[in-house]
Each structure stands twice: as C-alpha cells, then as structure tokens.
Amino acid sequence: xxxxxxxxxxxxxxxxxxxxxxxxxxxxxxxxxxxxxxxxxxxxxxxxxxxxxxxxxxxxxxxxxxxxxxxxxxxxxxxxxxxxxxxxxxxxxxxxxxxxxxxxxxxxxxxxxxxxxxxxxxxxxxxxxxxxxxxxxxxxxxxxxxxxxxxxxxxxxxxxxxxxxxxxxxxxxxxxxxxxxxxxxxxxxxxxxxxxxxxxxxxxxxxxxxxxxxxxxxxxxxxxxxxxxxxxxxxxxxxxxxxxxxxxxxxxxxxxxxxxxxxxxxxxxxxxxxxxxxxxxxxxxxxxxxxxxxxxxxxxxxxxxxxxxxxxxxxxxxxxxxxxxxxxxxxxxxxxxxxxxxxxxxxxxxxxxxxxxxxxxxxxxxxxxxxxxxxxxxxxxxxxxxxxxxxxxxxxxxxxxxxxxxxxxxxxxxxxxxxxxxxxxxxxxxxxxxxxxxxxxxxxxxxxxxxxxxxxxxxxxxxxxxxxxxxxxxxxxxxxxxxxxxxxxxxxxxxxxxxxxxxxxxxxxxxxxxxxxxxxxxxxxxxxxxxxxxxxxxxxxxxxxxxxxxxxxxxxxxxxxxxxxxxxxxxxxxxxxxxxxxxxxxxxxxxxxxxxxxxxxxxxxxxxxxxxxxxxxxxxxxxxxxxxxxxxxxxxxxxxxxxxxxxxxxxxxxxxxxxxxxxxxxxxxxxxxxxxxxxxxxxxxxxxxxxx
Numbered sequence: 001x002x003x004x005x006x007x008x009x010x011x012x013x014x015x016x017x018x019x020x021x022x023x024x025x026x027x028x029x030x031x032x033x034x035x036x037x038x039x040x041x042x043x044x045x046x047x048x049x050x051x052x053x054x055x056x057x058x059x060x061x062x063x064x065x066x067x068x069x070x071x072x073x074x075x076x077x078x079x080x081x082x083x084x085x086x087x088x089x090x091x092x093x094x095x096x097x098x099x100x101x102x103x104x105x106x107x108x109x110x111x112x113x114x115x116x117x118x119x120x121x122x123x124x125x126x127x128x129x130x131x132x133x134x135x136x137x138x139x140x141x142x143x144x145x146x147x148x149x150x151x152x153x154x155x156x157x158x159x160x161x162x163x164x165x166x167x168x169x170x171x172x173x174x175x176x177x178x179x180x181x182x183x184x185x186x187x188x189x190x191x192x193x194x195x196x197x198x199x200x201x202x203x204x205x206x207x208x209x210x211x212x213x214x215x216x217x218x219x220x221x222x223x224x225x226x227x228x229x230x231x232x233x234x235x236x237x238x239x240x241x242x243x244x245x246x247x248x249x250x251x252x253x254x255x256x257x258x259x260x261x262x263x264x265x266x267x268x269x270x271x272x273x274x275x276x277x278x279x280x281x282x283x284x285x286x287x288x289x290x291x292x293x294x295x296x297x298x299x300x301x302x303x304x305x306x307x308x309x310x311x312x313x314x315x316x317x318x319x320x321x322x323x324x325x326x327x328x329x330x331x332x333x334x335x336x337x338x339x340x341x342x343x344x345x346x347x348x349x350x351x352x353x354x355x356x357x358x359x360x361x362x363x364x365x366x367x368x369x370x371x372x373x374x375x376x377x378x379x380x381x382x383x384x385x386x387x388x389x390x391x392x393x394x395x396x397x398x399x400x401x402x403x404x405x406x407x408x409x410x411x412x413x414x415x416x417x418x419x420x421x422x423x424x425x426x427x428x429x430x431x432x433x434x435x436x437x438x439x440x441x442x443x444x445x446x447x448x449x450x451x452x453x454x455x456x457x458x459x460x461x462x463x464x465x466x467x468x469x470x471x472x473x474x475x476x477x478x479x480x481x482x483x484x485x486x487x488x489x490x491x492x493x494x495x496x497x498x499x500x501x502x503x504x505x506x507x508x509x510x511x512x513x514x515x516x517x518x519x520x521x522x523x524x525x526x527x528x529x530x531x532x533x534x535x536x537x538x539x540x541x542x543x544x545x546x547x548x549x550x551x552x553x554x555x556x557x558x559x560x561x562x563x564x565x566x567x568x569x570x571x572x573x574x575x576x577x578x579x580x581x582x583x584x585x586x587x588x589x590x591x592x593x594x595x596x597x598x599x600x601x602x603x604x605x606x607x608x609x610x611x612x613x614x615x616x617x618x619x620x621x622x623x624x625x626x627x628x629x630x631x632x633x634x635x636x637x638x639x640x641x642x643x644x645x646x647x648x649x650x651x652x653x654x655x656x657x658x659x660x661x662x663x664x665x666x667x668x669x670x671x672x673x674x675x676x677x678x679x680x681x682x683x684x685x686x687x688x689x690x691x692x
Contacts, residue, residue, distance in 0.1 A: 004030055005037050017044045035061040039070050046078050054078050069098050073105055080112055088112045103129040107139055114146050117386050122146045137166040141173055144180075150384045153180040171200040175207050182214055185360060190214050205234050209241070216244070221252045221531050239301060242268075243276025243284075250283065250501045252532035253539055258505055269293050274301050278406040282431060282602045283501050286576035288455035291600055295434025296457070298406070303416035303435065309389060312421055314680075320352050321674055324397035324420060325374075327428065328358035328409025332366045332558075334581035335403055335428050340366065341470035344373040345663040351670070354397070356380055356388070358404065358411045380411075389417030398422065399670055402438070405429025421677055425458055427467070430580065430602040432456040439683045440673060442466065442666075446608040447601055459683045461669045464690040465612040465655040467580065467605070468662050471588045480563040486551055487567055488522060492634040495524035495568040495591075497553060497582055500532060502574040505539075510627050511572060512543035517627075518634045524568055526553045565589035569640065570633055578606035587613055588657065592643045594618050594633070596626040612656040615647060655690070664691055 008023035024041040027034055042057030055078055061071040076091030092109035095102050110125035126143035129136060144159035157180045163173035178193035194211040197204050212227035228245050235241070246261045262284060268275040269290050274297050276284075281294040325343065329335040346353045355374035357367075360381045371377040380388050388411070392400065400420035404410030405428045415423050415437050425433050426442040433441075434457055441448075441458035444466040453460060482489050494514065496503070515521055527533065533552075540547045553564060562585065565571075571586045573579050573595035579586070583606045586593045595606035597619055607619045620626040633640045651657055665688050672686050 003027065005034065008037065008040070012040060012044065017048065020044055033064050035064050035068055035071065038064075039068075039074065042071075042074055042078075046074070046081070051078050051082055067098055069095055069102070072098070073102070073108075076105070076108060080108065083115070085112050085116050101132050103132050103136055103139060106132070107136075107142055110142055110146065114142075114149060119146050119150050119384065119386075123150075135166055137163045137170060137173075140166070141170070141176070144173075144176060148176060148180055150387065151183070151382045153183045153382065156180045157184075169200055171197045171204055171207075174200065175204065175210070178207070178210060178214075182210070182217075187214055187218055203234070205231055209235075209238070216248055219251075219529050219531075221248050221529060224248050225254075237273075239274035240277050240298070243280045246276075247280040247283065247501060250504070252529055253500070253503075253535035254532075255505050255535075255539065266290060269297075272297055274298070278431060278434065279408075279429065282600070283577045284504070286598045286600050286603050288452055288600050291431055292434055292455045292457075295406075295432050297434070299412070299416075299433060299435035303413050303437075309386065309393070309417050312393070312418055314421075320350060321670055322352045322354065322396060322398045323670070324354050324356055324392055324395075324400045325403060326356040326358065326400060326411070326414065326419075327403035328407070328411060329404055329428065330355060330357040330367055330370050330377075331359055331362055332364045336366050336370060338427065338468050338470060338581055338584070339403065340369055340373060341659050342468050342663055342666070343370070345660060347667060348375070350667065354378065354395070356392070358414075359409055385411060385413040386417055388414045389419045392419035398674060399424065401426050403428045405433060422673055424461070430577075430605060431600065432458060442669075443601070444608055444612075446611050447604045452599075453685060460685045461673070462685070462687040463662070463665050463669065464688065465662065465665075466608050467584060467612075467656075468659065468666075469584050469588070469657055470659060471584075471657060480560060480567070482567045485524070485553070485564065485567055487524060490520075492518060492521040492570075493524050493551075493568045494521060494570050494572050494630065494634075495553070495564070496572045496574065496579075497526040497564065497586075498574050498577075498579050500526070500528045502577040502579075504574070504576075506623070507574050508539060509543065510623055512540065512545050513627055514572075514630045514634075515545050515549055517631050521634055522549045522551050523572075524551045524553055524564070526555075528555075561585070562589045565591040570594055570630065572630060573606050576600055576603040578603055580605045580609075583609050584656070587615075587647060588651065590644060590648055590651075592618055592633070592640065592647060594620065594626065594630055596620045596623065609656060613647065613650045613654045615643065615650070617643065661691060 004023045004027040008020045008027055011020035011023060021041060021044055024037050027037040038057045038061040042054045045054035045057060055075060058071045058075040061068050072091050072094045076088045079088035079091060089109055089112055092105045095105040106125045106129040110122040113122035113125060123143060123146050126139055126146060129139035140159045140162045144156040147156040157177060160173045160177040163170050174193045175197040178190045181190035181193060191211065191214055194207045197207040208227045208231040212224045212231065215224035215227065225248060232241065243265060246265065265275055272293060276294055278295045278298050281291055285291055327335060343353055353375050355370060355377040357379050358381060361379055397420040399422045401424045402415055403426060405425055406412055407428050410428065418437060423438050424440045424442060425438040432455065436457065438458045440461050441456055442461045442463060444463055447466055448460050487493055511523060515523060537547045540550055565586050566589055568591055571591050571593040573593055575596050576598045578595060583593050587609065593606060597604055597607040610616060610618050620629050655661065668688050669686065
C-alpha cells in the first residue's frame with residue numbers, strides 16, 4: 001500500500017497539483033518532520049503563486065534542518081519571484097555557503113543581481129558557474145545577457161556562440177545573438193539569428209518583433225509590416241507596438257486605415273494605455289494634453305526613477321560651470337549641423353564643455369569637427385546607462401544637456417540615473433519628457449506660451465529664440481539648375497523636403513487642393529523610400545491630380561543639398577510635426593517657408609523660426625488660410641518677391657542666424673539656473689531677455 005507521501009509524488013509528477021497538495025498535507029500531518037514533503041508542497045504553492053504558504057513550507061523545512069540546501073534554494077526562488085531581491089540573494093548565499101559548487105545558485109543569484117543592475121557582481125556569479133561546469137549552457141546564456149546589458153556586445157556574442165556550440169537548438173541564444181549583432185550594426189547577421197530563432201520556435205513572438213525592428217532600421221517597410229502583423233496577431237496589446245506600426249505605414253504613404261488607426265491610438269492614450277512612444281506620437285497628434293499623457297506613460301514604463309545610485313550630494317559653486325552635452329547624433333545628423341558652432345563659441349573662461357556620444361564611432365566629417373570643438377569628447381556607445389551615469393558623476397558634470405531625448409539614438413535611461421544636479425531637455429526631442437528627471441526644457445514664447453506650461457513636466461527656459469543654427473555662406477552655391485532636378489523652368493515650384501512620416505493625409509489634401517487651384521505649378525517632394533512610390537501615386541491620383549505634377553526629390557549630399565532650395569519658389573510645411581532643421585535650411589538658402597501653427601511643441605517650431613527672422617506673414621492659423629496663402633503667393637509674384645527680399649535682408653540682422661548672440665543667451669540661462677541650484681532654490685520657469 002502506497003504512503004501518503006508516495007501518492008502525493010505520483011500526483012505531482014502527473015501535474016495534478018490539487019490532489020498532490022492534499023496528500024502532501026496528509027504526509028506532513030503524519031510526520032511533521034518530513035522535510036521532503038514540506039519542500040515539494042512549497043514548490044507546488046509557489047507554482048500556484050501562493051507565495052506566503054510556499055515560504056511557510058520552506059521555513060519549516062529549514063527549521064528542521066538548517067543545512068537543507070533545497071529549502072534555502074527554493075526560498076530564494078520565491079523571493080526572486082516576489083522581487084524581494086535582498087532576501088533572495090541572502091538565500092542563495094546560504095546555499096553557496098553550504099555548497100560552494102552549486103551552479104544553479106550562482107546562476108539564480110546572478111539573475112537577481114542583473115535585476116538590481118549590479119551587473120559586475122552578476123558577471124562574477126555566471127563566470128563561477130561556467131568555471132564549475134563548462135558545459136552548462138544556461139550559465140553562458142545568462143553571462144551573455146549580463147554583458148549585453150552592459151553594452152559589451154562582442155563579449156556577449158562570444159558567450160552566445162558557446163551556448164549554440166553546446167546546444168544548437170537553443171532558440172534564445174540565437175535571439176539574443178540577434179540583439180547583440182543589431183547593436184553592433186551587423187544587420188544581416190541579426191536577421192539571420194532572428195530567423196534561426198523563429199525556425200526553432202515558430203511562436204517566438206519577440207523574434208518577430210525584433211526582426212521587424214531591423215527591417216524598419218533598414219527602411220524595408222513592407223518586410224517590417226509583414227513581421228509586425230505576425231507579432232500583433234498574438235500580442236495585440238503589446239506595449240508601444242501599435243504606434244510604431246502606424247508610424248511605419250506612414251513612411252510609405254500607406255493610409256488605407258489611417259483615420260481608424262489614429263482614432264484607436266487617441267482613445268487608448270486617453271485610457272493611459274502604453275500604445276505609442278513619445279517620438280512616434282509627434283507626427284500624429286497635435287494635442288499637448290495627449291502628448292503629455294504619452295510621455296508620462298512611456299517614462300513611467302521604461303525609465304522609472306532608478307534608486308540604484310545614491311542621490312547626488314549638493315555641490316558647491318566653482319569658477320567654471322562644467323557642461324555635458326549628451327547625444328546619439330554626433331555624426332552627419334541635423335542636430336549636429338545645428339549645434340556644432342555652439343560648442344565652439346562657449347566662453348572657456350566660464351565653462352568647460354564636454355561631449356558625450358552615444359553613437360558608435362565613425363570617421364564622418366561632422367564627427368571629426370565635433371571632436372575638435374569640445375574640451376573633451378567621450379565615446380559611450382559600449383557603456384551601460386548606469387555606468388555612463390557613474391562616469392558623469394565622477395567627472396562632476398554640473399549641467400547635463402540631452403540633445404537626443406526620445407529619438408532613435410537617444411539614451412533617456414542614462415538621465416533616469418541622474419548624471420548631474422541639473423538636467424536639460426533640448427532640441428533632439430521636440431516636447432516634454434513626461435518625467436521627473438529632466439529639470440528644464442529650452443523653448444521660446446512662440447513655441448511654449450504661458451498657457452501651455454502645464455503640459456510640461458520640466459520648467460521652461462525661455463530664450464529669445466529657440467533653435468541654434470550653424471551656417472556659412474559657402475554652403476549655398478548656385479550651379480545646379482532646374483533641369484537637373486527634372487523641374488519645369490516656367491512653372492511655380494512648391495516643395496517639401498520633410499521626412500515622409502510627417503506628411504499626413506489631411507496635409508496632403510491641402511497640397512493637392514493648392515495644385516488644382518494653381519494649375520501652372522508642381523510639387524517637388526522628397527521621397528525617402530522607393531517602396532512608397534506606388535502608394536504616393538495612388539494618393540495623388542485619387543485626389544484628381546496628374547502624378548506628373550509631382551517631381552520626386554531623392555537624398556543628396558551636403559554639397560548639393562542647398563541647390564534644391566534655390567530652384568524652388570515656396571516651401572510647404574507639415575503639421576503637427578513641422579520642419580525644424582530643414583526649415584532653417586530653407587530660410588538660409590533664401591526660400592520662403594509657409595507654415596500653419598499648431599498646438600504642440602513640434603507644431604510650433606517653424607513659426608518660432610519665422611518669428612525669429614521677422615517673417616510672421618508666413619505663419620497661418622487655419623488650413624483654409626494656409627491654402628489661400630500658398631495660392632496667393634503663386635498668383636501674385638510681386639508679393640512673393642517682396643518676402644524674398646525681406647528674407648534676404650533679415651538673414652544677417654535677425655536673431656535666427658546670430659549664433660554668437662544665441663550662445664550668450666544660453667550661457668545667461670545656464671548661469672541663472674546654476675545660481676538657483678547653489679542657493680537651494682527650486683526650479684522655476686525662467687526668461688532670458690534679448691541682449692543688444
């Protein structure tokens with residue numbers, strides 16, 4: 001006849017936990033010192049998420065035998081599930097005290113240390129595990145994961161390759177290899193590994209998602225959409241995915257479900273759902289309230305204020321303020337084109353200026369220029385967020401300026417660790433971070449009037465003009481004529497060279513209305529991806545316009561870039577995401593830009609630039625006014641010529657292109673906020689007056 005304990009074990013093996021629990025209880029009633037029964041009952045309780053009952057079982061077993069290794073180990077696992085990490089580590093340490101070669105304890109302790117961002121200690125644990133058993137594939141996998149989190153991508157790959165040698169069917173090793181290769185820029189290798197993971201596990205949803213992201217990075221949008229649709233079939237409510245999907249479709253003018261998608265996004269944002277990232281929301285939404293909700297939801301989900309580092313100690317004022325400019329765009333990128341001269345112009349008697357680059361090393365002309373204008377230039381690409389924060393703290397950065405924010409190459413997680421006493425959000429991401437760890441945001445009164453302050457978690461630094469610009473006269477060269485761009489010599493040329501994701505159906509409706517009402521005109525339109533050409537043709541023709549009136553502009557090198565503006569008559573801006581750097585480029589080249597002012601930060605930038613160059617007549621306030629103005633300037637060339645002459649005159653006398661004055665304004669702001677910090681005053685909105 002089987003004992004209660006034997007019956008419990010049989011039911012346990014069969015997965016009949018309800019019956020197993022009953023017989024374990026009977027076995028324990030029969031023998032209260034049956035530590036195996038207590039241990040196995042504790043495991044079933046843990047599986048059933050009855051964690052208090054589970055811990056009670058393990059504690060009773062340990063009380064009977066303080067050296068009961070399985071009891072300590074399983075107790076650690078429960079604390080791990082409960083995210084009570086200190087208790088979990090204590091339990092695993094007890095196992096290792098009793099059994100110094102317990103590789104499972106080393107691995108689980110390492111996993112907990114990764115969870116609390118103690119990556120170096122975690123790596124030590126995983127290395128001890130593989131030293132004990134060089135064939136333990138899970139230990140190599142976890143070692144690779146810890147190195148991956150430290151941005152040690154090459155070292156991580158070595159460990160994933162070892163896993164695959166030990167177990168060629170380990171789908172997770174291929175998947176994580178894909179992540180490492182993607183971060184190293186080895187996109188073909190990343191695609192191969194993600195596909196291998198999917199072959200081994202056709203339901204590997206994260207592999208579909210990451211494979212899709214690679215295709216988005218490579219601008220292979222149809223492949224991106226195909227993989228995301230597979231992912232969305234099984235994960236329709238996955239956080240921040242649907243917004244990315246809508247964003248990608250807009251890149252190729254795939255508008256068949258645009259308004260339904262937009263309505264779903266807005267409804268989910270109102271419900272505080274994590275449906276879209278802050279950057280992707282800028283092209284779609286013109287409500288400051290909704291944009292703030294997006295930013296808050298994202299920052300709370302992705303970058304909760306970390307307590308892994310101690311709070312910064314109050315610093316004393318020094319002779320020089322140490323500025324740290326952080327960016328993922330210190331290469332051939334619009335942000336760098338705008339800011340490079342600023343770093344050079346800073347007063348070195350008052351400021352030390354350090355560049356921190358998140359972007360991988362490259363030999364671009366712009367990167368070399370940037371390296372020459374900073375007092376120090378530090379490459380952070382292979383450092384983890386917390387290690388970057390530690391480095392910045394050790395360097396005693398006083399004011400940290402994030403020039404990327406929630407854009408493709410940004411690292412907002414770095415600032416969640418608090419790298420400096422004062423942290424500023426500027427120019428890369430055009431909106432509020434929605435977080436508590438950026439103290440200030442740089443703006444101006446046109447972009448952020450007082451009534452909009454409530455939609456920002458940061459305090460506003462009001463400069464006389466928001467956007468810094470770097471230009472020289474040699475950039476605008478006459479030489480390439482209309483014929484070389486396939487532009488008609490005798491027609492009015494409207495243009496838009498904004499990124500395609502900024503072009504929405506309602507904006508496009510207005511453009512086509514303008515073309516129909518100005519029959520002797522064409523639209524010179526930047527097309528980022530050939531995949532979008534057929535969709536673009538369909539959208540044009542469905543609005544009753546001959547597609548031959550759309551002249552396609554492709555990407556050109558910097559030397560020829562400005563010549564395109566010189567061959568156009570009027571730049572048509574987008575809404576709710578305006579031209580920024582491109583708007584300044586157009587104005588510098590002498591091309592008037594027509595905008596409709598929006599409600600959000602990104603929808604008011606072009607208006608800010610026009611105000612700074614004293615051309616308010618090119619700011620419109622409704623779609624009808626925008627259309628009417630575009631038509632008027634085409635039909636009355638004298639009016640357009642007057643604007644061009646005014647633009648030419650103002651270019652050298654207005655705020656917009658006066659970088660020396662902009663730098664002085666910004667330095668005044670830095671001094672003001674640093675003084676408030678040193679006097680223990682709270683952050684507040686501040687205003688810098690225009691200097692003579």
